[in-house]
Amino acid sequence: MKLVTRLHMLLLTLLILAAGLGHVQAAETLRILTWPGYADPDVVKTFEQRHGIRAEVTTIDSDLDLWKKISQSQGRDFDVFAVNTAELQRYIRQDLVVPIDRKSIPNLARQLPRFRDARAVPGIERDGKLYAVPYTYSEMGLIYDPQQIPAPPHSIAALWDERYRGKVIAYNGGTHSFSLAAQSLGYSSPFSIDEKQWPAAVEQLIALRRNVAQFYTQPEESVALFIKRKAALMYANFGSQQLKLLKAAGIDVGYALPREGALAWLDCWVVARGARNQALAAKWINYMLEDQPGQVLLQRQGLANTTSESPFFKPDARIVWLEAAESEERRNLLWGRIISGDRASKVLQP
Secondary structure (H helix, E strand, O other), X not given: OHHHXXXXXXXXXXHHHXXXXXXXXXXXXXXXXXXXXXXXXXXXXXXXXXXXXXXXXXXXXXXXXXXXXXXXXXXXXXXXXXXXXXXXXXXHHOOOEEOOOHHHOHHHHHOOHHHHOHHHOOOOEEOOEEOOEEEEEEEOOEEEOOOOOOOOOOOXXXXXXXXXXXXXXXXXXXXXXXXXXHHHOOOOOOOOOOHHHHXXXXXXXXHHHHHEEEEEOOHHHHHHHHHHOOOOEEEOOOOHHHHHHHXXXXXXXXXXXXXXXXXXXXXXXXXXXXXXXXXXXXXXXXXXXXXXXXXXXXXXXXXXXXXXXXXXXXXXXXXXXXXOOOOHHHHHHHHHHHHOOOOHHHHOOO
């Protein structure tokens, strides 16, 4: 009897363990694609525990990286991702994102008025449907070493100043780089380069490449390069996030906004076409509008959130919100050739 009882107990234990393992394996997984600092482990853990799910976070370092990851899988590899309003347009055109039910995001009511009204935020609505929920934003300014540049550089022309050759750090991205070139050349729009303007824009970026010590893609990488290269000037693609990181590292830096207008991005959460559970993706977006994620973003990354006023953003500053470029593909193709060291004639080849 004792042997039979022990066998029964062993069998029962194995059944319980198997059931538990099956439960773990059956736990739903939310696949998140985002920028560094947008989904820190402790923030993600709170969400996992609240909903009894697992979350897989994949980070990207450029708009091009984001596009490749989503477009190559037709949006099937991720459930929710972060993208700026300008880049968002091609995801909508390619049917890679789906409309978001406003009722599924009750925390929209917590957003600041300028973000709460979707009609006032260009690009997040189409045909009356909401495709994106604003999350964080920053202008792209000029970070400088006051020991090498005593007076704040109030023009993006400083990036081309030969006095700082080999001491400039810049962002490695075709879309934004061509917008910078367009601004520096006085084009009417940094987001619309016509056929006659391309040669001059390419020449301008080749000149920038010659002036730059190194290009970066990640905020932390930019800080390391600024210190290592003893840089005089850096174009801050991540804005206040990089400023906070440098100051946290004990580096004395200044921050200036160019008079041509500081390009500014607004990152939003969107739901991928291939989301396995759109309701869970909506819960993630709703959670991101709570106090904890917003304050973590502000305190750790130096980035504003859309539910409280930013100590960094200056409403009276001349800001140029990003818009969709005439061709992200062409800009990135030409930029890749420029970075590789090609001459203008080769860069512009079909």
